[in-house]
Amino acid sequence: MANGAAPGTAAAGSAWTASLDSAVLLDCVQEAFLAVDADGVVRGVNRVAQELLGFTSDEVCGRHLDDTLQPEHGGPTASALARLFAQAPRLPVRRNVRFRHRDGHYLPVRAAVSVITAESGPVACVFLTDLSGQASAEERADRNDTFLATLLDSLSVGVGACDDTGKLVVLNRAAREIMGLPGIGPLPTPAEIATSVAFTNGGAEPIPWELTPLPRACRGETVDETVHVRVAGRSPQTFAATARPIVGPDGQRIGAMSVAHDVTAIRRLEQFRACQDTVDGILASSASITEVAPTVLRTVVTTLGWPSAELFLIDERSGALRAAGHWSADDLEDTGFFGHVPIRGQAITGRVWATGQAILLPDIAAYRDRCTEYERERLEVCLTHGVGTVVAVPLRNGSTLLGVLTCYAAEPELHEDQLVVLLSGVAAQLGAYVALHRAEQVARQLSQVQEDFINLVGHELRTPLTSITANSRMLVDDVGLLDEEHRQMVAAIDRNANTLQSIVDALLDLAHLDSGRAGIEAGTVDLAAVAGEAITAARLIAAEAGVRLEAVLPDTVLLPGDAVRLRQVVDDLLINAITYSRAGAPVRVELTVDPATAHLCVADLGIGVPAGEHGRVFDRFYRGTNVRHHGIAGHGLGLSLARTIVHLHQGTIELTDNDPSGTVVRLCLPLGPAE
Secondary structure (H helix, E strand, O other): HHHHHHOHHHHHHHHHHHHHHHHHHHOOOEEEEEEEOOOOEEEEEEEEHHHHHOOHHHHHOOOOOHHHHHOOOOOHHHHHHHHHHOOOOOEEEEEEEEEEOOOEEEEEEEEEEEEEEEEEEEEEEEEEEHHHHHHHHHHHHHHHHHHHHHHHHOOOOOOEEEEEOOEEEEEEHHHHOOOOOOOOOOOOOOHHHHHHEEEOOOOOEEEOHHOOOHHHHHHOEEEEEEEEEEEEOOOOOOEEEEEEEEOOOOOOOOEEEEEEEOOHHHHHHHHHHHHHHHHHHHOOOOHHHHHHHHHHHHHHHHOOOOOOOEEEEOOOOOOOOOEEEEEEOOOOOOOOOOOOOOOOHHHHHHHHHOOOOOEEEEOOHHHHHOOOOOHHHHHHHHHHOOOOOEEEEEEEOOEEEEEEEEEOOOOOOOOHHHHHHHHHHHHHHHOOOOOOHHHHHHHHHHHHHHHHHHHHHHHHHHHHHHHHHHHHHHHHHHHOOHHHHHHHHHEEEHHHHHHHHHHHHHHHHHHHHHHOOOOOEEEEHHHHHHHHHOOOOOOOOHHOOOOOEEEOOOOOOOEEEEEHHHHHHHHHHHHHHOOOOOOOOOEEEEEOOOOOOOEEEEEEEOOOOOOOOOOOOOOOOOOOOHHHHOOOOOOOHHHHHHHHHHHOOOHHHHHHHHHOOEEEEEHHHHHHHOO
16 A cells, blocks of 8 residues: 555554555556545555645545545446446456546546455455546647647638648638638538639639649649639639648658639739720820720720720710710620610719719619619619629719719629729729810810900901091191090090000910910010110109109120010010009119029019919909009000010019018019020
8 A cells, every 4th residue: 555554544554454465565566556445435545646646645545536536437436336346357447537636637547447355345456547648649739730720710811731642631711712612611622612613824714623733733843823713703813822742751742732812902903003004095195085985994894804884974064974985895785785874863873973972882683672763774774784793983173073984793893992992093094084185175265266366356356446546646636626625535535546456456465475476586685775775765654653763784684585575574564663653652673683594673662462462463354453443544464465475585473562562573584595
């Protein structure tokens, strides 16, 4: 017995020790030993058993098994002991059981049990072999398998593996999703895979399972290529596939593994970049949107892999949304599919028209019971022609809605958000094109109006005006023959005829400069001399207005330009400054140069320009609000003409406030050659 100690009490221990001739040797045995009577009371335990189970001899001997060791063996202890002692096996009976350790955990052991007859009755001799090391290895293997399976299922890439015969042994959740298979369940066979998924390498025809990356790697190939996968009811996907053989320690192939990374979004992005470049080229060489729409739509839906698309534009006059073009890979010309008139707020095209927001419907059939009669008719037309998915995006120019681009497909997209963004990019190209062409059309119309205006002024107004002016001057020459009242009438006619003549001349001059009919005659100009002559000519007008002219001019400032046109600009600036100055105030003209530019400033202390109107004073016919309130005459063409002439000299002209009041007009002209 353990340590030669008596089981239970000293007296009982002596009796049992005496009955076991070899008990004294048990402490030398390397296996754990228990002696249990027919009532389940522990009568003996050796040192190895004490160390294994954590109990001392005093803690277990003389007590029932269920009070301390609490064995677990699939049934009640009492019935198990009854069967054991009834059979009284002499040869060991081996069972895997678990005994409670003193610290509370259960210890797996293999028990070899035999029954011997002692002086006090039959005794079960139980030898225990520790199985905790073996159980830990199995548990660790189970944990590793669970960890590996969880890890593989958490990956966003598809992972598959096969053994050396090509049989699938691993297929993670992502790989099952790629193939359209349930997330859990038995591994499929190649025949089962072929029924749910089609593989291609870029061509139209599918390739058999044996030519996909994993079986090829199982045959010893190293595979890195793009694979296209199509599952029924889904749009095609593109994967970057990598497959490698698995080689054992002896150098023999024991299987293969493949990894598939979804690159559909990346490839589509690359394709759309090329698509947008192509669309840019198409638009750049086209004359109208209706002419180019089918070609653009074909480019877009071919990139998408979708069958058809339609473009609608808002009519500028009526405000209605009308079809501007369509394209389809199928023959849908005479089927009623295209050419319908959208209703604002109804069906997907009409809703985008009403909201200005992109809409994607992955399954239009789901809306059968939630639509208007018109929408149901349109829905049935789409379903009849195999359309199940529709996306529509708005065409815009800034905040202005110009139209709607609508694309049709049979199956839903996996990357819906990206699809809407990419189509919106193409729609932005189309919107910019439509806006540009409409602006060009307006510009052409304005140009034609300007041309008509020039003809009108040049022929219909100028000729009678010249006659009026000539006759008024003749009357002025003979004014001595008239009385005072008639002399005033003649003077008013002559004055207003001359004013009207100046307006007509200015308008014609501006129109000819803008249209290119008139330009500058470039030569070398002494700007100082031009400014000096203009100041001399304006002194009489300044004196009559009570305005002082002050000039700070260098001797010579040479630059390329047209002396006549520049004199025209300086004259206008001086007349403006004198006209809007108060009596007694100065008008200062200063000309300076730096290495590249001549700066001519005309500053006055007059009424100035109201805040917010500085940029508008160069517009034709615009006159400041304070000028109108002061009742100062003018036609608002002088600064417009001056700016046009300065721009033709590659110069700039700007207007700023003077201190403490008035205006400073700064004219900057390049000293180098003008383009």
